[in-house]
Amino acid sequence: MGWPLDNHTGGGSFVYHWGERYCAIGFVLHLDYANPYLSPFEEFQRFKLHPFLRPMLEGGKRIGYGARAISEGGFQAVPELVFPGGALIGCGAGFMNVPRIKGTHNAMASAMLAADAVVEALAAGRSGDRLEAYEAAFRSSAVYDDLKRVRNVKPLWSRFGTIPGVALGGLDMWLGQLFGFSPFGTLSHVKADADSLTRARDSRAISYPKPDGIITFDRTSSVFLSGTNHAEDQPVHLRLTDPSLPVSVNLPEYDEPAQRYCPAGVYEIVAQADGVRFQINAQNCVHCKTCDIKDPSHNITWVTPEGGGGPRYSNM
Ligand code: SF4
Incomplete structure (x- = not known):
């Protein structure tokens, strides 16, 4: 790294x-x-x-x-996931876990949540509407928890540079894992990539x-x-x-x-x-x-x- x-x-x-x-x-x-x-x-x-x-x-x-290009905005940048007749899943929705450089686990898990919502909609004779059940299922899923736990890693990295920023990000992840608490709350991203030059x-x-x-x-x-x-x-x-x-x-x-x-x-x-x-x-x-x-x-x-x-x- x-x-x-x-x-x-x-x-x-x-x-x-x-x-x-x-x-x-x-x-x-x-x-x-x-x-x-x-x-x-x-x-x-x-x-x-x-x-x-x-x-x-x-x-x-x-x-x-x-x-x-991979989406690294994480938890703070997850967009609205559903629209009439469609849904965003996996890396298209920004579900990659930045410190692990890993997104396949959340891509598969979110696809399963979306598929459940599709089956439910088809069974009810619906089509072309919004899969609100998928959006709700995401918010109470392991994907949501996974992204939330690492949400401050990239903002801390951007603010403090690789060595102190990643160390602080590691501390933040451990505090979140052990005590469900972050001293930083939820940090925003510093600025858009296009504006950082x-x-x-x-x-x-x-x-x-x-x-x-x-x-x-x-x-x-x-x-x-x-x-x-x-x-x-x-x-x-x-x-x-x-x-x-x-x-x-x-x-x-x-x-x-x-x-x-x-x-x-x-x-x-x-x-x-x-x-x-x-x-x-x-x-x-x-x-x-x-x-x-x-x-x-x-x-x-x-x-x-x-x-x-x-x-x-x-x-x-
Ligand atoms: S930077 Fe733009 S033009 Fe170059 S490969 Fe990527 S998408 Fe294509």
């Missing part, structure tokens, strides 16, 4: 061993990071060079790549090493392994509310961080005869939705793309 990030940038990691000598390795970086020069993709490459991980990967072959002029530029092609790789060849291939003439699924903002605001203020936070290299600042322009290589998008969350001008909207273009995660 934490490495190779600094104390004020949250993150964690996982390694799953599976099948015949396969290994799935992942790196989580909290999108409330402050430095606009930071690249989550490059931090992941650095992470793989840790002396504990490197020997695990040496001699291996990279066979897949993907990226995804500092200005480029106040930030430390980061120079990442070139990939070695053995343990570390570039984005272009990684995206190729995601099995993403959108038709170039499909409707644009990455929409700018104001097309001028990337160059007029984001570039001078934040050195246009989309060039770095996108794990697929979709966004580029391209030089041309009369200055620069903002280029969107939408066909490379792996649909992580980071741009929709992190753009400091709140200017990018990801919409559902035309189907069938990937990513295709084989063996997952």
Whole structure:
């Protein structure tokens, strides 16, 4: 947890061993990071060079790549769960347990609660209405308790940094577990991820090493392994509310961080005869939705793309 990030940038990691000598390795970086020069993709490459991980990967072959934003708002950020004809369950409802980087248990449990409500509704001859029974069942479920117990971990982490923040979060979880009490009550999240960047002029530029092609790789060849291939003439699924903002605001203020936070290299600042322009290589998008969350001008909207273009995660 934490490495190779600094104390004020949250993150964690996982390694799953599976099948015949396969290994799935992942790196989580909290999108409330402050430095606009930071690249989550490059931090992941650095992470793989840790002396504990490197020997695990040496001699291996990279066979897949993907990226995804995960909802870490937790207990304080659970939205209304039902709407006419539908319900939000699992990670779509933000049920991931942040300190455990784990959401499958709550995804399955909430799906079962929703299924019970569906069966009840169908038995009563209802359809297309709100499954209020699911919302009520969630509030008295183990999923609710699980999220409530860890609700202050991320807010404390954001306020105090990795070492003191996680220590305080651990203390808070133990007090909640043993005595059902938190000295912090329920802390709010500090600010939206898009509003957490500092200005480029106040930030430390980061120079990442070139990939070695053995343990570390570039984005272009990684995206190729995601099995993403959108038709170039499909409707644009990455929409700018104001097309001028990337160059007029984001570039001078934040050195246009989309060039770095996108794990697929979709966004580029391209030089041309009369200055620069903002280029969107939408066909490379792996649909992580980071741009929709992190753009400091709140200017990018990801919409559902035309189907069938990937990513295709084989063996997952
Ligand atoms: S364009 Fe946006 S949604 Fe697509 S890969 Fe890049 S950051 Fe993720």
